[in-house]
Amino acid sequence: MLNKSANSVRGPATRVAGFADLGQWIASAAGRKPDLVALDDGARTLTYAAFNERANRAANALIARGVRAGDRIALLAENRFEYLELAVAAARTGAILCALNWRFTSSELVHCVRLTDPILLFVSPRYASIAIEAEIARLDIVYFGDAYESLIASMAVSAPTHVVEPEDGFIILYTSGTTGAAKAALISHRAEFSRLILSQLDAALAPGDHFVAWAPFFHMVALEHALHVLAVGGTVQVVDGADIERIVRLAETVPQWWLVLLPGMLDRVVELMRVRGRAPMPIKIVGALADLVSPALVADTSRVFNARYWNTFGSTETGMLPFAGTRFAIGERPSLLAKAANSMHLFKLVDAEGLEVVQGEPGEVAVRGLTVFSGYWNSEEINEQDFRGGWFHMGDVFVARADGLYDYVDRVKYLIKTGAENVYPAEIERVLLSDPRVLEAVVVRRPDARWGEVPVALVCCQVPIPPAELHALCRARLPGYKQPKDIRFVASQDDFPRSTSGKIQRQALEQWVR
Secondary structure (H helix, E strand, O other): OOOOOHHHHOOHHHHHHOOOOHHHHHHHHHHHOOOOEEEEOOOOEEEHHHHHHHHHHHHHHHHHOOOOOOOEEEEEOOOOHHHHHHHHHHHHHOOEEEEOOOOOOHHHHHHHHHHHOOOEEEEOHHHHHHHHHOOOOOOOEEEOOHHHHHHHHOOOOOOOOOOOOOOOEEEEEEOOOOOOOOOEEEEEHHHHHHHHHHHHHHHOOOOOOEEEEOOOOOOHHHHHHHHHHHHOOOEEEEOOOOOHHHHHHHHHHOOEEEEOOOOOOHHHHHHHHHHHOOOOOOEEEEOOOHHHOOHHHHHHHHHHHOOEEEEOOOEOOOEOOOOOOEEEOOOOOOOOOOEOOOOOOEEEEEOOOOOEOOOOOOEEEEEEOOOOOOOEOOOHHHHHHHOHHHOEEEEEEEEEOOOOOEEEEEEOOOOEEEOOEEEOHHHHHHHHHOOOOEEEEEEEEEEEOOOEEEEEEEEEEOOOOOHHHHHHHHHHHOOHHHOOOEEEEOOOHHHOOEOOOOOEOHHHHHHHHO
């Protein structure tokens, strides 16, 4: 009997049959339920049949403008139907969609465009002036509105015949660049399809589910999960940013899969739900980033929405990474934020030399699996460092517990070195957030003549709190070197500088405490 390797029988036809990208799955959903609403922005709707037809026209328009497989197309726009149309069009042509961050400065946008070198740029009228200011309008550019509609109207409604391979690039998302120039994370079709499976496997995404996409589409949590919902035949409620009124209205009228709520807007949504006093429709899971939210607000959120709070930990580079497997019960005020492992990842906790740490010792997460991205575009040195040993090193520190759960510690790159001791800000923040009057707490480093660096806390409270009370809380729960040497109060959560994911930009806050 001949012993043939897999490569000896895997020709072009078998490769095509062995994989289906998200664009094909969305076409399949359109074939099954053409009249089902795919997109709804509150003013208009698109059925699956109409959305699929427009995505095909957009794909053929890309080809007509000279876009070929592997070429990059860039988008600079708010959340709108065309964004998702072009994401699907990219999948059907083999192009790579570059989701430009409109919150970036002009110089940052120029850097992102030069880094990925797109051949075609789509811009909404809202950001036309930004494109001109950043001098990126010299690219071949199409404006959403009459120009875009005219472009796709004359195109064929049939899908292009191009078939993507699993490792072909699909989407580029840009990091926030808080520690340097933004990086361009390339997500392959293999990774995106695997993330879809993970959404179904570990987060209970099912056909017919609704998803409120209010976070910017240049961010994973919005674009990626909107595509997942479309791939299973659900409905995406497209919202133009953190429109609190509409988010609450949708919670009252539309059953949902996952209602994403982030720090900085979470308390306002909860308060409006309370004021209106209406019961929400069924929601499977609510919330995100419990490490950045006070336990009291976690409990209030789950109670108001009658849904379990998702103790997430996500990454553009890995999707909903290894430690997002826990939910808090309705009304639970968590005393611990320990996380369970997800499916579909291998991981280990390692020290600076790449050796696995023992249980109870902090270690950086190194991960391997189908959802992992394909590296940073045109960043060979960074990729060599971050993918050392065949594992992607996250830059996040966890501790393995005896009960099989994992405690998040902090980022590797943000340590406070006070004397000879390492202090992770999250350890202090958790203590401060245990006071129900504290809405948000952020700890940063401040230079110190004696210790080199010391921790300083910035706190936003519901009601005024005497600093002595918070200092006493820290003394009771933390060793001396971890106690904040100063506690300063911030009037509003809106005053904290944030990345696009809602995470605090600590480097900016360091300037406040010097």
